[in-house]
Amino acid sequence: MSYHLSLLDKSPVESGQTTAEALQTTVKLALRAEALGYHRYWVAEHHNMAGLASSAPEALIAYLLARTSRIRVGSGGVMLQHYSAYKVAETFNLLASLAPGRVDLGVGKAPGGFPVSTNALQAAVDPARKPKFDDQLSDLNRYLSVAPDATDLAATPFPPVAPERFLLGASVESARLAADKGWQLVFAGHLNGDPENLRRTFEAYREASGGKAPILALAAFVAEDEAQARERVSGLRIFKVFLSTGQSVNVGSEEQAAEFARQSGVTDYRVEEKVPSILHGTPAQVRNELDDLHRRYGVSEFIIETPALTAAERFQSIELLAKERLSLAA
Structure with missing residues (x-):
């Protein structure tokens, strides 16, 4: 089966753990993911949440790029409603200049937090002048595509390889928007596991994009024993x-x-x-489910979030899945 495996990390804070320790776990996971052959390592954006340590993905991405050497690193995603498209373009052009060919810009529509943090993030924004999300994507395309010799507003520096662009969504509307703006669609199956919605969204993306293969984000937990995997996710x-x-x-x-x-x-x-939609079981069982999703929907890549269990269990899960996929372990 020909598809990539990648990881999404929200930097969960375990009970009794500090946020600094949670972020060090993220660093160690990224290093291990690179050694195992995972394709991408994405970090999330959540604000004012005691249980999640990653509030500024662009800062964390810079650190992970400096600590790794091959794996692609990116945002899953930047919550675009809070920011200037120009500033986002500058930030990711700078990251892509530091690590050419390894930077991903993933964006989403959600606030990534509760209203009090959203209000704080947008305190200086005039609601009457706040752009629509699709207009922000157009602005990002314009800023990221300006050539070094152009007279238009440029989001410097100019990287030798532009960051890859991904739109996170879970609807037909998101699929059509991604295709219209030329962004790769990542279906957020870890947030919306409805199979009928998945089918309709993928069909809409293929039709609107001229047949491009979609990417599927999902939650998965792998253990050596099926009963153990089932027991660990049953209470989530x-x-x-x-x-x-x-x-x-x-x-x-x-x-x-x-x-x-x-x-x-x-x-x-x-x-x-x-009950959240989480693939779980032995390495062979989870791989078989991924293979089936690949066959049914033509998924070109799976971006896997491991549930917020212990760090040891998260490490074990990505190890077992990588070893089951010989193409990754190699």
Whole structure:
């Protein structure tokens, strides 16, 4: 089966661990992922969350690029609504100049935090002048494509190899937007595991992009024993809060759902407890599932998030999966 395996890391903070220790775990995981032959290592953006240490992916990417030598490193993703497209282009052009051919720019529409952090990030933004997300993608394309001798506004420095561009989404709308702007679609299956939505989104992307193969992000946990893998993920839950304003978001607990509603100024809301979609089992079982998804949907690459278990379990999971894939271990 011909497809790449890559990793997504949210830098989870274990119980009793400091955020500094969590970030060092991310560094060690990236180094191990490179040694095992994973294709990319992406880091996330979350704000004001005690359980997640990665709030500024561009800073973490720079450090990981300096510590590694071959693996591609990128954002999964930059929460574009908070930032100037010009500044994002400058940042990733600089990263790509430091490590040519190894930098990925992944962007998403979500806030990456609760309303209080969103308000703080956008405190200087005039809502009336805030650009739409698709306009920001167009601006990024323009800034990232300016030639060194152009007279237009340039996002210097000019890297020898431009960063690769990825749009994170989980809808037909996102698929069409990615194709229209020339960005690679990454379906966020670790957040939305509905197979019918997956099928429709991939079909829309292929049709709109002229047949490009999609990338699938998903959660997976590999253990030596099937029962062990099942037991370790069985208690994991996500909670989707639906506000009376029409907004909905996934959070980690009922308490977080109530806090999100409070920060949004909403008292009328409901919460659904959901079992997250996580591939789990022995190395052979998980590989077989990946092979099946590759056959069914033509997935060219899987970006795998390991659930926020212990660091030892996360290391073991990526080791076992890599060893099962002989092309990676080689």
